[in-house]
Each structure stands twice: as structure tokens, then as C-alpha cells.
Amino acid sequence: MELDLAALNVETHKALSLVLLGAEGEVTDRGVIATEDIPPHTVIASIPLNSTISAQGLLDNVDEFSALSTFANTSSRITDDDLIAIAIILSRKDTGAGCDNAYLQRFNGFCMNFPSTFDSTIFLSPGSLPHNLLKGTNLLHSTMMLQNQIAQDHAILLKLLQDFAMVHSDMRGFFPTTSETFPLEDYVHGLFSVYSRACDLSMSISGRTAGRVRLLCPFLDMLNHSSSSKVFYEFDSGAVKIKTGDREIKKGSEVTLNYGPLTNAKLLLFYGFSLENNDYDDAELYVPLNPDLPLYKEKLGLLKKLDAMYDSTNSFRIKKGEDIPNTLLALLRLMPLTSLENVNAEEVITSENEFGVLNALESALQSMSQIISGNLLVVGDDRKKEEDTGMIAEYEKVRIYVESELEILSTALGVVRSGIAKLHSAESGLEECD
Known part of the structure; x- marks a missing residue:
């Protein structure tokens, strides 16, 4: 599904184009390419805050999304990642109360654009070449720990949803409450949509400091990683602005972000790639x-x-x-x-x-x-x-x-x-x- 940025009021620079990357006949990724030179200190995209998905944004829409707000307030065990993951799962559903919710419908195209699978080591099949290569390494240990933690969290979350449905009968149809309607695979997909695509942003809203807020941000999540990139993003005048920094972006080059000082172990676990000569390893x-x-x-x-x-x-x-x-x-x-x-x-x-x-x-x-x-x-x-x-x-x-x-x-x-x-x-x- 092609992402309709205009429907989310996302404005992008005219010299940006989304393309498929890889060798001839073999698509390995997608990325954003500059179709002409873009000067330094240029705003190349502006994403309104209400077009991003965040835990606070979901909870602030009480009138349209009272079920999730009520559910979140009933348990201190619900994390921001869980809230966003549930919203992703509901917005991708073809049937049910969730997909009929006006607020979630806004993000249907955005969420349906996420990959159906991720390249994290958590999805490696036991006995496969890469899995065997990881035997005895700390990364395999971390991968297995994360797998176990996600499975435990899924079981806890499913029980919380079931308890919520029993108490709030008027909202019973909104959430999935069985292992068939809320399988572990859906939960893992929702979480890794957050892990691999979300950004953490410091911001102030309505004169108050909101601190670090985790956001899923249309278009920003399309930018691939480069350790040398000077492109950055910030919250400015009610929107997430992506800017070129102090370096020109040349025509034909890929527009990238620096995800931060991450080791190859973290890059593989959360993003599904590794870097030769990674200085942060x-x-x-x-x-x-x-x-x-x-x-x-x-x-x-x-x-x-x-x-x-x-x-x-x-x-x-x-x-x-x-x-x-x-x-x-x-x-x-x-x-x-x-x-x-x-x-x-x-x-x-x-x-x-x-x-x-x-x-x-x-x-x-x-x-x-x-x-x-x-x-x-x-x-x-x-x-x-x-x-x-x-x-x-x-x-x-x-x-x-x-x-x-x-x-x-x-x-x-x-x-x-x-x-x-x-x-x-x-x-x-x-x-x-x-």
C-alpha cells in the first residue's frame, strides 16, 4: 500500500523521492533520494504532532478513543510501547470495532505500510545459518531473553485485556481478548514496529515540558541509517521538523539519519542490519x-x-x-x-x-x-x-x-x-x- 502523506498533512521538500533500493532485479530496502541538491539548514519535512502516533496522543483523544484511555488508566503495567503496539494492531485489522474507530482509521494507511516481517535476530529460525553462527554469543543470549520477555508480556497483556472486557462490558468488543484474536505474532509485530521505527523526542506542549516522548512519525520512519548523516529532527511550532543540518545533500544521494551510537548487536536485534567497521561496537x-x-x-x-x-x-x-x-x-x-x-x-x-x-x-x-x-x-x-x-x-x-x-x-x-x-x-x- 502506498503511503498517502498528504492525508496525514505531512509536507515534504519537492526534491525528495521515495525509491526502492538494491541491486538490479533485487529489492533489499526502500529509502529517500534527493532529486536535486538541497542546501544546508533546510527543512525537508514537517509532520504535525497530531499526525504522529504516541502514547500520550492516544490517551489525549479520549472522546474518540475512550476504550484505550480507560484501559490504560486501569493498569500501571501498560507501557507506552504496549499502547502504541495495540493501536498498530487495531488499525491494521480489517474487521472489528478497532478499525471502525475514526482516530485509528487516520493511521490505517501509515500502519499498513509497515513491513510484514522484520530482520531482527529475534525472527531467526533455529538451525539456520545465521542462528548457528550466533551460538555462544551474547547477542543470542540477548535475543533469547527478549523473546522470553515478550512472551511473558503478551500473556500478561492478554489477561489484562480479558479482565478489562469483563468489567467494562460496554467496551467489550473494542479489544481482542483471545489468543486467536490477539496472537503472540501480532503483538511481536506491533512491538517491533515501535522498536524499529519510533523516535524519542524532547518537546514542550502548551507551555509545559513533556520530556522525552516516543513517536511513530510518518516519513521520518522511511529514512535509513548512516553514521555520517547530519540530518536531524526536532519538535518545532507544533510539528516534527526534519532538517538538513550544516551539510548540503547532493542530487542523487540518499537522505539518511544517524540512529545514534549503536553497537552491531543492538542494530541487529532492533533494526536487522549491521555495519562494517562500526566504531561503537x-x-x-x-x-x-x-x-x-x-x-x-x-x-x-x-x-x-x-x-x-x-x-x-x-x-x-x-x-x-x-x-x-x-x-x-x-x-x-x-x-x-x-x-x-x-x-x-x-x-x-x-x-x-x-x-x-x-x-x-x-x-x-x-x-x-x-x-x-x-x-x-x-x-x-x-x-x-x-x-x-x-x-x-x-x-x-x-x-x-x-x-x-x-x-x-x-x-x-x-x-x-x-x-x-x-x-x-x-x-x-x-x-x-x-
């Missing part, structure tokens, strides 16, 4: 602080003093081109201690302790690297036999991610081994002096 390392350790509370206090954002359940991120995180080194130094007297975990405590720290890191990094290397070899052989072009494309996206993570782990491993060598050298020098 990192490798995750899970080292939890066990509550059963001696002096657990004291050690936790020292780590929070070193890093106020430290959470004992979160992973550490080893970023491309950066040193091993100080908090990770401090944690490993503190773990085996039974006394914290005069301890400064930011510095080497003893040579013996530091050997333990670096050896533990070496073992963890080597283990992760071996898993990834093994996957690349085994699955790489299967890739040579694969004939499905779609599957090969998915494999290549994942390959970029795993090879980038392997590079980061290998670099960190080199740093750790260099530290071990220096310790050995220092120890040998002391022995010679003795």
Missing part, C-alpha cells in the same frame, strides 16, 4: 558479584564508589579501541579478598592478586574467542553450500557482528597477555635482585 563480558562472597556489601560499596552506575547483574562492555574497564579490573581484584583493610581496588593490590585477575580475564576472553572462531569455521563451510540468497544475506549481517566482536576480544586478549608478561618480567627482576 563492543564485546560484553558477564562477571556477576556473588552475594555469597565474603564482605559482599563492603565490596559492592567500593565498586559503587568507583562507578556510581555499577550494577552487580549487568555486563561489562569492552569497547573497540579502549582499555579494559577499570570497574571490571577492580571487581576481579576484590573477589578473592577476605579483608579490605587499606585496599584500593583501582590499583594493583599485590602481584599474586593481579596474576589471578589477568589469568581469569585471559581464560574468559579466550573461551569466548574460541566459540566465535569455531562458529565462523563450521558455519562458514555451510555458507559455501547455501543457495538461498535471502539466507546468505542474513548470514552476512551476522558475520559482520561476530567478526567485529572477535576482533575486540582478540585485542583485549592481547592487552591482558601483555600485562601478564610484564608481571612475569617484574617478578623475575625481583628474584634476580634477591
Whole structure:
């Protein structure tokens, strides 16, 4: 279905054209192309706020959409993403009360224009080339966690809808209330329409600060990602304005947005693509602080003093081109201690302790690297036999991610081994002096 921007009062620059992208005979995406040069600091699109979909916008339309407003106010467990996802699901329905709602009908063309499927790793089939390539990686762990969380949220949301229908009999026909009318697949599609297409915008409305608002914004969601893009958007005079920034857009070039400093893992999980030479890439390392350790509370206090954002359940991120995180080194130094007297975990405590720290890191990094290397070899052989072009494309996206993570782990491993060598050298020098 072709999106009718005029019906949503969306104004776009005359030099913009929506086109299909990809090699000849193979459409891989769609994007916006400049049909002539566009100067810097030019407004290239204006989207009225009432033509965007947001949780607040849905709730503000009480007269037209009282069912959703009433439902949202009955439970604090309904998130903004859930509200928007439900609106998307209802607006895409061919029959039922939802599609007859005047407010939702406005967005029917917009929502029907969303992809029927998404390229996120959450949709990979177990046993497929890209899924096998992800085995043992943190991305597969994150993917499975998100799958489980979405399934749990769907079950909770379905129960809330059923309870609501029982209490509010006058609105019973508005929402789907069975697993047949509200299947998990619909919920996942609604959520990923939000995850992959929404923007978060700071705005003030009617003189009051609304803070960060999540919006689904017609036309803005058509712009693909580029790390070098200077195009930006902002809330201005009651509309979302897309502007060219301080750089001219040349005729024939694609108009893009910078989605932000995202790792390939996040790009694959939420957007379905990865980037070669992504400067924001990192490798995750899970080292939890066990509550059963001696002096657990004291050690936790020292780590929070070193890093106020430290959470004992979160992973550490080893970023491309950066040193091993100080908090990770401090944690490993503190773990085996039974006394914290005069301890400064930011510095080497003893040579013996530091050997333990670096050896533990070496073992963890080597283990992760071996898993990834093994996957690349085994699955790489299967890739040579694969004939499905779609599957090969998915494999290549994942390959970029795993090879980038392997590079980061290998670099960190080199740093750790260099530290071990220096310790050995220092120890040998002391022995010679003795």
C-alpha cells in the first residue's frame, strides 16, 4: 500500500523521492533520494504532532478513543510501547470495532505500510545459518531473553485485556481478548514496529515540558541509517521538523539519519542490519558479584564508589579501541579478598592478586574467542553450500557482528597477555635482585 502523506498533512521538500533500493532485479530496502541538491539548514519535512502516533496522543483523544484511555488508566503495567503496539494492531485489522474507530482509521494507511516481517535476530529460525553462527554469543543470549520477555508480556497483556472486557462490558468488543484474536505474532509485530521505527523526542506542549516522548512519525520512519548523516529532527511550532543540518545533500544521494551510537548487536536485534567497521561496537563480558562472597556489601560499596552506575547483574562492555574497564579490573581484584583493610581496588593490590585477575580475564576472553572462531569455521563451510540468497544475506549481517566482536576480544586478549608478561618480567627482576 502506498503511503498517502498528504492525508496525514505531512509536507515534504519537492526534491525528495521515495525509491526502492538494491541491486538490479533485487529489492533489499526502500529509502529517500534527493532529486536535486538541497542546501544546508533546510527543512525537508514537517509532520504535525497530531499526525504522529504516541502514547500520550492516544490517551489525549479520549472522546474518540475512550476504550484505550480507560484501559490504560486501569493498569500501571501498560507501557507506552504496549499502547502504541495495540493501536498498530487495531488499525491494521480489517474487521472489528478497532478499525471502525475514526482516530485509528487516520493511521490505517501509515500502519499498513509497515513491513510484514522484520530482520531482527529475534525472527531467526533455529538451525539456520545465521542462528548457528550466533551460538555462544551474547547477542543470542540477548535475543533469547527478549523473546522470553515478550512472551511473558503478551500473556500478561492478554489477561489484562480479558479482565478489562469483563468489567467494562460496554467496551467489550473494542479489544481482542483471545489468543486467536490477539496472537503472540501480532503483538511481536506491533512491538517491533515501535522498536524499529519510533523516535524519542524532547518537546514542550502548551507551555509545559513533556520530556522525552516516543513517536511513530510518518516519513521520518522511511529514512535509513548512516553514521555520517547530519540530518536531524526536532519538535518545532507544533510539528516534527526534519532538517538538513550544516551539510548540503547532493542530487542523487540518499537522505539518511544517524540512529545514534549503536553497537552491531543492538542494530541487529532492533533494526536487522549491521555495519562494517562500526566504531561503537563492543564485546560484553558477564562477571556477576556473588552475594555469597565474603564482605559482599563492603565490596559492592567500593565498586559503587568507583562507578556510581555499577550494577552487580549487568555486563561489562569492552569497547573497540579502549582499555579494559577499570570497574571490571577492580571487581576481579576484590573477589578473592577476605579483608579490605587499606585496599584500593583501582590499583594493583599485590602481584599474586593481579596474576589471578589477568589469568581469569585471559581464560574468559579466550573461551569466548574460541566459540566465535569455531562458529565462523563450521558455519562458514555451510555458507559455501547455501543457495538461498535471502539466507546468505542474513548470514552476512551476522558475520559482520561476530567478526567485529572477535576482533575486540582478540585485542583485549592481547592487552591482558601483555600485562601478564610484564608481571612475569617484574617478578623475575625481583628474584634476580634477591
